[in-house]
Structure formats: C-alpha cells, structure tokens
Amino acid sequence: TYVDQTEPADVLYNQGLANMNAGRLDEASKKFDAVDRQHPYSEFARKSMVMGAFADYRAGNYDEAIGTAKRYLTLYPSTDDAAYAQYIIGLSYYRQIKDVTQDQKEARQTIQTMQDLVTRWPNSEYVPDAKDKIRFANDQLAGKEMQVGRYYLERREYIAAVKRFRTVVET
Secondary structure (H helix, E strand, O other): OOOOOOOOHHHHHHHHHHHHHOOOHHHHHHHHHHHHHHOOOOHHHHHHHHHHHHHHHHOOOHHHHHHHHHHHHHHOOOOOOHHHHHHHHHHHHHOOOOOOOOOOHHHHHHHHHHHHHHHHOOOOOOHHHHHHHHHHHHHHHHHHHHHHHHHHHHOOOHHHHHHHHHHHHHO
C-alpha cells in the first residue's frame, strides 16, 4: 500500500526490512522510498536508499534499482555503502545481458560498472564477484564477435571475418 501518512523514519525502515525478508519486495521498496520522501535528512534516508535499490534489484526492477543506486552514489559517494550501491548497479546490468545474437550493451555496461567498483573500492568484499561478472561479460562480447565473424565468413567476406576473430583472440 502507498504510504501517505508520516511515520517515524525508523518504523518505515524496519517495515521495509520486514517486507523484504518476507519476500514482499514491492512493499519494501515503497517503505524505503517513503523514508526518503518523509525524512530526507535522517540517517535512515541514506540506508533506505541503498536498501530500496536492493529491493528493486531483487524484484527484477533493474532500471529502478540502477536509478536509485546512481542517485545514492551522487549524494553519498564516500560512505560505507557506496561500493554496495555500485555493485547493485553492476548486478542490475548483469542480469539484463542478452544472448550473443542480440545487442550486448548490457555486457559493456556490466564491465564498465564492475570495473569502476574494482578501481574505486579495491578492498571491497564485492570485488571477487565483480571480477567474475567482468569475465562473464567479456566472454559474452567475445561470443558476439565470433557470431558476427561467422556471419561474414558465410558470406565470404574474409577480411571482415578475420578482423572479428582477431578481436576475440587479442582481448
């Protein structure tokens, strides 16, 4: 339900956590959003923003998760949860990676986002998984290059095919 009355920030935050733990992710997201709306300067607003991004990610609302996590990074770039917000962005892109026969924009975004995480927070607990996601996304890009190379090979456009295959070998 929509939260239309003002409730204490800690109550809303704890309701959000309870909803998330119960699997009611959309409800959790609404509670976390309400904290930010009703108590924007409270300590719970910052926590709620990153938890709202996580709830949206878990619910498969990747665009919302990315938007909220990016907003968090803009407002709180040096907090303890900043690496986690960056990780949520990367995971959201990662979950949207498509088959190699389709555009690989999300694979490129995964690489960029996770590489930013590795660079900015090298000691973060999320770095090992970020590196795994980077490897997977690079494999996706290589698969796409191979697919395009085979396309050119079938059409006897050998120079174009070799360029695509060379890209795979060199990266």
